Amino acid sequence: MEEKYTFVYIESKKYKRLQDPSIQELLLKWSVKGNLKFQTYCFNQHFQLYQKQELANAFFQDHVIASTLQTMSLSGSWAPVGIVATSVDVEHIPCSATTMAIFSCLQDSSNGIVRSDGWIVQRPYEEIDNYTVADELRNVLLNHDCHNYKLISEAHREEFLFRLFKHLCLGGQWCQYEDNIKPYINTTKILYKDIIRVQKHPATKEVTITSIVLKVVARGSDGIAYFPRNPENEQNFAYLIVDPYNRQITTLVHHYGGTFQS
Known part of the structure; x- marks a missing residue:
């Protein structure tokens, strides 16, 4: 029998470039700071793109995820989602750009x-x-x-x-x-x-993207989206950024509105 996906929360993971004071100042100016959150998880199984729905379902139906993955409440504060998903919409997002x-x-x-x-x-x-x-x-x-x-x-x-x-x-x-x-x-x-993770070919030195990006909407038993909330707003978005080589998932979620953070 094939082993099921399991997940471990890497609470200590830091995004050092984003913590730069000048970047934090801009995120505040754009009303993004405090409404944008990153979290990282390890998973145990091999993953390829064709398994995107399977991975997303397993992720949002896992009790470790339910107790640690945070979403913004209606009051504007971050809290664990607290539920497992009944359904998950998954869209593969192209991610091939290696320059600006x-x-x-x-x-x-x-x-x-x-x-x-x-x-x-x-x-x-x-x-x-x-x-x-x-x-x-x-x-x-x-x-x-x-x-x-x-x-x-x-x-x-x-x-x-x-x-x-x-x-x-x-x-x-x-x-x-x-x-x-x-x-x-x-x-x-x-x-x-x-x-985003990249790798360089040892002979050609060509850089390629190894991350797989999935845009997701997780819904509870009532059919209402909770990760992110109100996905009809373009600025309420959630992505799973999957690193299949290191078997890590970075979640990126933003909720439009929330509370103003200084």
Whole structure:
């Protein structure tokens, strides 16, 4: 009989780059600090992508996970989920980018999104998908009808690296937007390097991504999503970042709103 997945919480795991005071200051400014959480678990079994649903089901139905995995309560505080999932939606997210070249079109001043020094071009205020759009960066991220939208291919928009960038740009409920694109680019790079694993080919020195990224929504017996809550909001998101070689899972969850943290 095949052994079932089991999980061990690595409570001591730290994300050193993210603890840098300058990064923490930006996360606070974007209303993300306090609403974004990482946790790491070890698991015992071999894993390949075709087993994504099996792994996700086992993860969210495990009692160790129920007692240690944290989600944000309706009162805005973090607490263990306390339940096992009845169902889990799982989506494989492409994760192949090994450089920041995906953002070159955004930083090219000839495209009219930023100026040559990285300052973001402003535009008339409007609401798109309940987000305030007053500059060309958020316009190209959210407005399917803007003339620059197709600068970024759908394949690139699906990449985990680009998703992280968009999540940071949109921020939390009290987000104070940047006037320059560089803090978004730099913080995305730091976050990506902290949670994604790579390997280098010994002969060619080519770097490839070894992590597998799964976007998840876990639901209880009542059918209501709890990890994350209210996934209809794009900024309520949860990912399992699986390192199949070291047999580790990093959870990344963000809840839009919550409490303001200084």
